[in-house]
Amino acid sequence: GCGGGAAGSADATSLVVGGETIADQKLYSAAKDEGSLVFYTGGSEQSEKAVTEAFTKATGINVEIVRLAPNKLTERILAETGAKKLGADVIRTSGEDIILSLAKAGTFQKLTLPAAVTSAVGDAVKEGGLYFSGFDRVYSFAYNNAVVPKDQAPKNWADLLDPKWQGKLSIVQVGAGGSTAALTRFQIDKIGEEYLTKFAANKPRIFDSSAGQTDALARGEVSVATMPVATGIGSIADGAPITVAVPAEGAVGYPFYVGVGAQAPSPNAAKVFASWLLSKDAQKIAVQQGDYPVRKDVGTPKVGDVAFPAADSGWLYRADAKTMLAHTAEDAKRWREIFGYTG
Amino acid sequence: MKVEVHGLTLTYGDAVAVSDLDLTVEEGESLVLLGQSGCGKTSTMRCIAGLETPAAGVISIGGRPVFDSGSGLNRAPNKRNIGMVFQSYAIWPHMTVFENVAFPLKMKGTKGAEMRTAVRETLELVGLDHLADRGASLLSGGQMQRVALARSLAMQPSVLLLDEPLSNLDARLRHRLRMELRELQLRLRVTSMYVTHDQDEALALADRIALMQSGRIVQIGTPPEIYAKPRSASIAEFLGVDNIIPVTREDASCVRLPSAGQKLQVEPYEATGDLRLCIRAEDVLLGPDGMKDTDLGPDGMTVTNALPGKVAGFVFQGSTVVYRIRVGTDLELDAVQLRSSGPLLGLDDAVTVALPPGAIRVLPAEVPVEEPAGVPA
Amino acid sequence: MKVEVHGLTLTYGDAVAVSDLDLTVEEGESLVLLGQSGCGKTSTMRCIAGLETPAAGVISIGGRPVFDSGSGLNRAPNKRNIGMVFQSYAIWPHMTVFENVAFPLKMKGTKGAEMRTAVRETLELVGLDHLADRGASLLSGGQMQRVALARSLAMQPSVLLLDEPLSNLDARLRHRLRMELRELQLRLRVTSMYVTHDQDEALALADRIALMQSGRIVQIGTPPEIYAKPRSASIAEFLGVDNIIPVTREDASCVRLPSAGQKLQVEPYEATGDLRLCIRAEDVLLGPDGMKDTDLGPDGMTVTNALPGKVAGFVFQGSTVVYRIRVGTDLELDAVQLRSSGPLLGLDDAVTVALPPGAIRVLPAEVPVEEPAGVPA
Amino acid sequence: MTAQTTERPVRAESAALPARARRLLRSATLPGALFVVLAVLILAPVGLVVLAAFASDAPRPGNVGLNGLTLDNFASVTTAGSVAATLNSLKVGLGASVLALLIGGFLAFVTARTNVYLRGFLYLAGLVPMLLPSYVGALAWSVLGSENAGLLNITLRDLGLPGFVDVNNVAGLILVLALYYAPYAFLLIHGALSLMNPDLEEAANVHGASFGRVLRRVTLPLITPAILGATVLIFVLTVENFPVSQIIGGAAGVETLPTYIYRLMNSTPSRGNEAAAVSIALVAVVLVVTALQRRMLAKRAFTTVSGKGMKPRRIDLGRWRLPALLLGLGYFALSAVLPVLALLFVALHDSPYIGTVLGAFTKAGAFTLESFQDVLSSGVTHRATVNSVVVSIVAALLGTLLAFVVAYVVHRTKLPGRGPLEYVSMLPLAIPSIVLGLGLLWTWLIAPVPVYGTLAVMVIAFVAAQMPQGFRGVAASIVQVDRDLEDSAVMHGASRVRAITAVTAPLLRVGLTSTFLLLLMLSMRELTVPLFLFTSDTRLLSIVIFDDFDNGILQRAAATSLLYCLVILTLSIVSRRLGAKEQK
Ligand SMILES: Nc1ncnc2c1ncn2[C@@H]1O[C@H](COP(=O)(O)OP(=O)(O)OP(=O)(O)O)[C@@H](O)[C@H]1O
Ligand SMILES: Nc1ncnc2c1ncn2[C@@H]1O[C@H](COP(=O)(O)OP(=O)(O)OP(=O)(O)O)[C@@H](O)[C@H]1O
Numbered sequence A: 001g002c003g004g005g006a007a008g009s010a011d012a013t014s015l016v017v018g019g020e021t022i023a024d025q026k027l028y029s030a031a032k033d034e035g036s037l038v039f040y041t042g043g044s045e046q047s048e049k050a051v052t053e054a055f056t057k058a059t060g061i062n063v064e065i066v067r068l069a070p071n072k073l074t075e076r077i078l079a080e081t082g083a084k085k086l087g088a089d090v091i092r093t094s095g096e097d098i099i100l101s102l103a104k105a106g107t108f109q110k111l112t113l114p115a116a117v118t119s120a121v122g123d124a125v126k127e128g129g130l131y132f133s134g135f136d137r138v139y140s141f142a143y144n145n146a147v148v149p150k151d152q153a154p155k156n157w158a159d160l161l162d163p164k165w166q167g168k169l170s171i172v173q174v175g176a177g178g179s180t181a182a183l184t185r186f187q188i189d190k191i192g193e194e195y196l197t198k199f200a201a202n203k204p205r206i207f208d209s210s211a212g213q214t215d216a217l218a219r220g221e222v223s224v225a226t227m228p229v230a231t232g233i234g235s236i237a238d239g240a241p242i243t244v245a246v247p248a249e250g251a252v253g254y255p256f257y258v259g260v261g262a263q264a265p266s267p268n269a270a271k272v273f274a275s276w277l278l279s280k281d282a283q284k285i286a287v288q289q290g291d292y293p294v295r296k297d298v299g300t301p302k303v304g305d306v307a308f309p310a311a312d313s314g315w316l317y318r319a320d321a322k323t324m325l326a327h328t329a330e331d332a333k334r335w336r337e338i339f340g341y342t343g
Numbered sequence B, C: 001m002k003v004e005v006h007g008l009t010l011t012y013g014d015a016v017a018v019s020d021l022d023l024t025v026e027e028g029e030s031l032v033l034l035g036q037s038g039c040g041k042t043s044t045m046r047c048i049a050g051l052e053t054p055a056a057g058v059i060s061i062g063g064r065p066v067f068d069s070g071s072g073l074n075r076a077p078n079k080r081n082i083g084m085v086f087q088s089y090a091i092w093p094h095m096t097v098f099e100n101v102a103f104p105l106k107m108k109g110t111k112g113a114e115m116r117t118a119v120r121e122t123l124e125l126v127g128l129d130h131l132a133d134r135g136a137s138l139l140s141g142g143q144m145q146r147v148a149l150a151r152s153l154a155m156q157p158s159v160l161l162l163d164e165p166l167s168n169l170d171a172r173l174r175h176r177l178r179m180e181l182r183e184l185q186l187r188l189r190v191t192s193m194y195v196t197h198d199q200d201e202a203l204a205l206a207d208r209i210a211l212m213q214s215g216r217i218v219q220i221g222t223p224p225e226i227y228a229k230p231r232s233a234s235i236a237e238f239l240g241v242d243n244i245i246p247v248t249r250e251d252a253s254c255v256r257l258p259s260a261g262q263k264l265q266v267e268p269y270e271a272t273g274d275l276r277l278c279i280r281a282e283d284v285l286l287g288p289d290g291m292k293d294t295d296l297g298p299d300g301m302t303v304t305n306a307l308p309g310k311v312a313g314f315v316f317q318g319s320t321v322v323y324r325i326r327v328g329t330d331l332e333l334d335a336v337q338l339r340s341s342g343p344l345l346g347l348d349d350a351v352t353v354a355l356p357p358g359a360i361r362v363l364p365a366e367v368p369v370e371e372p373a374g375v376p377a
Numbered sequence D: 001m002t003a004q005t006t007e008r009p010v011r012a013e014s015a016a017l018p019a020r021a022r023r024l025l026r027s028a029t030l031p032g033a034l035f036v037v038l039a040v041l042i043l044a045p046v047g048l049v050v051l052a053a054f055a056s057d058a059p060r061p062g063n064v065g066l067n068g069l070t071l072d073n074f075a076s077v078t079t080a081g082s083v084a085a086t087l088n089s090l091k092v093g094l095g096a097s098v099l100a101l102l103i104g105g106f107l108a109f110v111t112a113r114t115n116v117y118l119r120g121f122l123y124l125a126g127l128v129p130m131l132l133p134s135y136v137g138a139l140a141w142s143v144l145g146s147e148n149a150g151l152l153n154i155t156l157r158d159l160g161l162p163g164f165v166d167v168n169n170v171a172g173l174i175l176v177l178a179l180y181y182a183p184y185a186f187l188l189i190h191g192a193l194s195l196m197n198p199d200l201e202e203a204a205n206v207h208g209a210s211f212g213r214v215l216r217r218v219t220l221p222l223i224t225p226a227i228l229g230a231t232v233l234i235f236v237l238t239v240e241n242f243p244v245s246q247i248i249g250g251a252a253g254v255e256t257l258p259t260y261i262y263r264l265m266n267s268t269p270s271r272g273n274e275a276a277a278v279s280i281a282l283v284a285v286v287l288v289v290t291a292l293q294r295r296m297l298a299k300r301a302f303t304t305v306s307g308k309g310m311k312p313r314r315i316d317l318g319r320w321r322l323p324a325l326l327l328g329l330g331y332f333a334l335s336a337v338l339p340v341l342a343l344l345f346v347a348l349h350d351s352p353y354i355g356t357v358l359g360a361f362t363k364a365g366a367f368t369l370e371s372f373q374d375v376l377s378s379g380v381t382h383r384a385t386v387n388s389v390v391v392s393i394v395a396a397l398l399g400t401l402l403a404f405v406v407a408y409v410v411h412r413t414k415l416p417g418r419g420p421l422e423y424v425s426m427l428p429l430a431i432p433s434i435v436l437g438l439g440l441l442w443t444w445l446i447a448p449v450p451v452y453g454t455l456a457v458m459v460i461a462f463v464a465a466q467m468p469q470g471f472r473g474v475a476a477s478i479v480q481v482d483r484d485l486e487d488s489a490v491m492h493g494a495s496r497v498r499a500i501t502a503v504t505a506p507l508l509r510v511g512l513t514s515t516f517l518l519l520l521m522l523s524m525r526e527l528t529v530p531l532f533l534f535t536s537d538t539r540l541l542s543i544v545i546f547d548d549f550d551n552g553i554l555q556r557a558a559a560t561s562l563l564y565c566l567v568i569l570t571l572s573i574v575s576r577r578l579g580a581k582e583q584k
C-alpha cells in the first residue's frame, strides 16, 4: 500500500513513492517528455527486467536494457566514454576497481538525490553523488535438488569439502568480476585460507564466467556450485530445480553500483530512474531477488522459506571498497595458484 | 597381338554409341579408325581398353577373350596389358617425365636397375632422355605426346591404342610427329589402333583404315583402296574430295546436273538412288573463257564436260592456288592449279571448268544402313 | 583505313612481348602476322585495338593517331572503331545470335528497323540468317566463328583484326572457312590484320605477310615473295621447308655437309656465318640405289648432289608418299614422291637421294637481330 | 607536347615523364579509392589491435597515440597459461582439421566419384551442417554429450547401461569442431574431384594400376591443392573459433587461444593489451601455416585440375555401397539429427533438469510448448530476427558488391596496387574474429561518423569480417569467365562500365549469387564479431541465443536456436530460388 505509481501521490505531476518525493514536478515532467532511457547493466537480465518493468509501470518511462558481462560492459563504457558517444543514461555494475576506473574516465555525472532518499540510504551514496550502491548481492552456493536428495544436501561451506562432491562441484574463476573477487576475499578472510586449498582438492569444475555454470547446475551436470543468490533465484523462477543454501558461517555481499551517464541522452529520465532505484518499491524488488537492500525499512531477502539474517547481524560479510582494492590482485594470484588455474 | 571384336554394342543411357560392331586388327597391324566427331571411335577404343562396359559383344586379345557379355566375363583394364595414349595425353602433372614412364613398370613390379634401364631405353626411343627429370607439366605439347607414347610403350603392351593423339597440335608439329609415330610403329610392329577424324592422318598412318559412321564400320581397306574407291559420297567427302555435287541419273555413263540441266559424261557406274558426282579439286581443269567440249585444253588433251563459270574466290597455297568457281547460280566448284601452270586469275574473271570423266566418280550419297558393315579383307 | 605502327614496345612486367616494332597495313589490304607461339602476335593486335597500353610507340589509324606514348594520348578501345575477332570467338553465351550481332549497332545508337535490317544483312552475308534466334552457345565451332565475324562486320569497322580465328577447328572446316574469309575480305576490301601460326593459312589469306619473331617483324612481303625467298633458315622452316641441314661454306656455290663431309653444288649464295641448306621435300629426287652424279635421274634430267641412303620411314598422303631417308648416320631427309612415279619403297630399302641445286637455298640460320626489322614495301 | 604527335615521338625525358606520371595518376584513382575503403574497413581495426599490443592502455577513443609503447604485453605470450592454451589450440586445430578432412573428403569422394546408395541425399548431408551455426551445434552437443547430465548418457542409464559419453574435453572439442567444419572440406574437395580430368585416373588404370593404387598414386596427389586449401582453411577457422571452445571446453578447463584471449579481456581489470599481444601470436601461427601451404603448392604443378566440365567416371563400390552409405548417415546423424533432436527435447521439456530421456515420453505433461511460446511471443526475438535478416541481407549485398569490384580490379586490370588490395582483402581471415570485433569497436567509436549503435555498424563489421570469403568466391568465378568476352564488348563499341554490366556481370550471375548466399549464411551465423558491437536495439538472433545461454536459460536458448536454424534454412532456400529464377 505504498502507492506504487504516480497515481498514489497527491501531486499528480511529481513522483512520490511511499511518501518520499523521488522527483519533483519539473524533473518528472521533463523525464516524461524524454519518454525512455537506456540502462547498461552487468546484472542478470531477468532481475533487471523485473526492476525496469516496475519502473515503467510506475512512470510510463520505457527502459532499454543493454546487458553485458561486467568486463565486456566496462570495456564498452570506457570506449564509448572516450569517444564521447556513451549511449547509457544509467549504468549498473559491480566491482570496486571497475566503478573507480569508470568514475576516473569521466563516465558519470554528479547526481543530487532527493533529500528523503539520501537520508534513508545513508552511506550508500559515494563521492558526493557520482555513483551509489543500489544493493548488495549475496554470493552463496546452490545445489540441484533433483540430483541431490534433501538429506544429502550441503548446508554449510564446510559441507562442500566432503569428498562425495568430487567432480560434481563447480566454481567460477576469480577474475570473472567483482562477485568472485568478493567471494574469494570472504573465503580467505572469514573461513580461512586453507578452505580454498581443501576446496581445490575436491577438483571442482572451474567455469570461466557464470555463463555456463548456472545452466550446468540446472541440468545437473554439476550438483553443487557457488553462485550469486540472485542468479539462483532467477533460475528457480525459470523452473530450474535449484536450492540456494543459507550457510551458517555467513555469506559475502558485494555492492552493485549505479551511476548516471555523463552524456546521458535522456538526463532527466536518468535522474528519475536512478533516484527511483533507491525508493522503497525498487528496494523491495531487490529484496525479492535475494539482494540486501541499502535501505533499512524494506526487510531482508528470503530464499524459499528461509530468511537471511539482518544486514547488521554479522552474518553478511562485507568488505569495504578500500579493503577490496587493496586485496583483489593479491587474492586473485593466490586463488590461481591454489586452483592451478593459469592465465 | 590380334584384337577381335564381335557384335559390340555400347549404350550411354538411351543413346547408342556403338552398335553391333565387328572389327579385327591383325597382329602387328596398324589400323586407323576414321570417322566424324561423335561417330563412336573413342567409345569403341574404351570398350577394348576395358574403360566402358559394353551392353553386348565379345572382345578378345591375342585369342583370349577379355570381355564376353554372354558369360559375364569382364577383365579389369589393368589386367589387359593395353597401352593407351589419351587424346588429352593424360600425363600425370605431379610426376616427372621419368616417373610417368616408370609408372606402368612399377605396377608390373619391375624394380631398381632393371626398371631404370627400361625407362631410359624407352625415353631414348622417343628422343626424350634428356628431359627425364623435368616435371611433366613443363613440357610442350609435342613432348607431352611423346611422354604419353613412351609410357604406353614401356609397358610392352599387347595392343597400343591411340586416341587422336595429335589433334591438339599445330600443323607443323603434327606432320613431324605423324612421321615419327609411323616409323616407331613400323619398327616395333606393335598391334595398334589409331583414332582420328583427320583423313590425312589416317592415310599417313594406316596399314588398313576402318571408316566409321554412327556406331558402325561402313568401309574397311588399305589406304589406296579406300582413297581410290570410297563406297559413298559421304565417305568421299570425309576423305577430302572437295567437290560433291548432287546429280540425277541419265544413263549408265551419263548424269545430269539438276539445276543447270547440263549432261556430264562419266565413267560407267552402278550406283542407284540418291546420286552424287565426286571429283577432287586437283582433277578439275581450268581453261580460258569460252572453251568448249572437244577443244584442246591447256594440258593438250581434249576437253570434256566444259562448264562456263566465274572466279568467286581464290586461296594461295604455297605452290598451288585453289580457285572457287561459280557455275550458274547455285553450283560452286573448287579447282587447284599449280602456280606455274598459267597466269593468276582475279576475282570475277570468267573461266571455263572441265571435269575429266576419268576423275569423276558417281556414288550413292550414303551407304545403305541395312547393308552389312565392311568385313576385313 | 591505313594502320601505322611505329616503335611499338609492350612489356608485361619485366618480360618484353613486343619490342620496337614498326608495321604499316595499307588501306584495304589483308596483312597476315605469322609467327611462332609466343612471338607477340596477339600482343601487337591488342595494342592496336587499345586493349593493352604499350610502354612506347605511336599508333595511328587512317592517319589519326590513337596512341602516342610521348604525348600520353591513348584513345579508348571503343573509340577506335576496330573490329576484332578473338581467338576464343568471345561469343556472349547469354545472348542469341541476333543479339550478339546487334550489340555493336546498339552501342552506336542504331535502333529499330534500321538496326534489324543491318543485322539480318550481316547474318545473311555469313550464312547464318536461319540461326538468328538460336542461343549463341548452342552453335558449332564454325558457326560461332561466323557469328564473331558477323558481329565485327556489323559495326563496319575501319580495321578488322582477326586473332587465329580458325585454330580451334578441324582441318576440313578450317579449309572451308579460310576460303570464305578470303572471299569476304576481297569483296568488302576492309583493311584487315590476321594472326596465325599456320603457314598454310597465312599463304591463303594474305596480300602481304609479316613474319614475326620474338617481338619483332623479321620479314615482310607478298606470299610468293616470302615463299620463294625466306631470309633465314628459321623462317624457311616456319614456312614448311621440310629439310633444314647445317652446312659449312666451301665457296660461293658450294657447301659441305659437316658430318658426312660431302660437297654439294648449290646456286650462288651470299649468306655467311652459320649456314643452313634448305630444300623442300617435293624437290628432293629419289632414285635407285647406286645412282650417281651425272647419271640420268628418273625424270630424265642429269642427277646432281646424289647421296646414298636408306628408307627410315614413310607416310602415305593421298596421291603422294613422304619418305624419310637416312643418309649416313645422323642426317635424315624427307622426300615426297607421287604415288604414280615409281614403285612403293619398303622400310630399309637402299635408295639414292639427289638434291637439285636449283631447288636448294643456302640461308643464314637466323636473321641477325641487330639488322633493322623488315620495312614495309 | 601536342606537336610531337605528328612525328615519331622524341623520347625526351622531360616530355615522357609527365605523361607517364599523369597516366599513373589516372590509373591509380580506382584502386586508390578501393584501398581507402578497405583501409577503413579492415586496416584500421587491425591497426588498432596491433597498436594495442604495443601500448600500455587500450587504444580507446581519447587515448589513441604512440606514447607509452611497450613490449611488456608480450610477456603474457610466454606465460604457462598462454603456452598451454597455444598447445591446446594446436591440438584442437590439427585434430579438427584432420578429422574434418577425413569426413569431408570421404563424403566428397563417395558423392562425386562412386555409385553409393542415396548419392544425392549424402550430398545434402555434406552441406546441411552449414545451416547450423557451429556454436548452436556446440550448444546441442554440450546438452547431448556432457558427462553427468548429457542426454546420451541419461538415455544409456535409462537403458540400464553405464553412460560413457563425454565431450567436455579436447577430444570432444575436436569432434564438434570437425563435425561443423567438415562441410568446408566437403565443398572444396568435391569441387576438385568433379573438375579433375578423369583421363588421368583412367590412364593409370590402363597402365596397370588397380583401383587402390590409382587412388593413392594419382587421385590423391592431384587434389592436393584442394586438400591443403581445406586443411589450412579449417585449421585457421577452428584455431580461431571462440564460441565452440567456450561452450565445450570452457567447463572442462580446456583453454584455447581464443578463450584465453577472451578471458584476458574479461578479467578484472581488463587486460586488453595483453589480449592483443596474444592475438598477434595467434595471427603469426595462422600466417606461418598459410605460408607453408603456399610453399608446398609452389613446388609442383596441378594444372590439370581445371574447369573443363568433365564427366568423371563413377567407381562401382560393389559390396561397399551400403557401408559407405551408413558412414555418411552416421555423420548426418551426429551433425544434424541428434543436435536438432536434443535442442527440441530440451526446449520442449518442462524443466531444465532432465532425469530421464525415455521416461519423459511416457510421463504426462513432461513436454510443454512454453519455451517456444516464450520465444515466439518475445519482442526481443522478433526484433532480433528482423535485425538478423536485414543486417545479413544488406551485408551480403554490399559484401558481394565490394568483393566484385575488388576482385575485378585484382584479376581483370593491370592497375597499380592490385597485389596489396588482394592481401588486405584476405587479411581478416588471419585475424581471430574475437580480436577483429574489438578492433572494429574501437574503430567505429573513434570514427567521426554516427554509425555506432546502429545496424549500419553491424553491416560494416560483417562486410569487413567476411571480405576474404567474398573475395575468394567472386574471384574464383571471375577467373572462370574468359576475359575476351568483356574485351570483345569493348571492341564492339561499349564503354568499359557498359561492357561489365552488359556482359561480365550477367555471366557471373551464378558465381555472384552463390557468393551472396555464402555471405548471407556467414552473416546469419556470426556471433563473435557483433558481440562487441550490439546495443539493445541492434541485437541479432545469435546474440540473443548467447545471452540466454550466458544467463543460464538454456531452454530458451535451445528454442531460439531452432528458430534461428529455421530462419537460416528459409533464407537460403528463398535466395537460392531467387538466384535460380534470375537465370535464363
Ligand atoms: N558419357 C556419355 N554419356 C552420353 N553420351 C555419350 C557419352 N560419351 C559419349 N557419348 C555419345 O556417344 C557418341 C560417341 O561418342 P565418342 O566419344 O565415341 O565419339 P568419337 O567418335 O570419339 O568422337 P570425337 O571425334 O568427337 O572424339 C557421341 O554421340 C557422344 O555424344
Ligand atoms: N598477361 C601476360 N603476362 C605476362 N606475359 C605475357 C602475358 N600475355 C602474354 N605474355 C607473354 O608475352 C609474349 C607474347 O605473347 P602473345 O600472346 O602476344 O603471343 P602470340 O604470338 O599471340 O602467341 P600464340 O600464337 O601462342 O597466341 C609471350 O612470351 C607470352 O608468354
Ligand SMILES: [Mg+2]
Pocket: B041, B042, B043
Ligand atoms: Mg573421341
Ligand SMILES: [Mg+2]
Pocket: C041, C042, C043, C087
Ligand atoms: Mg595469340
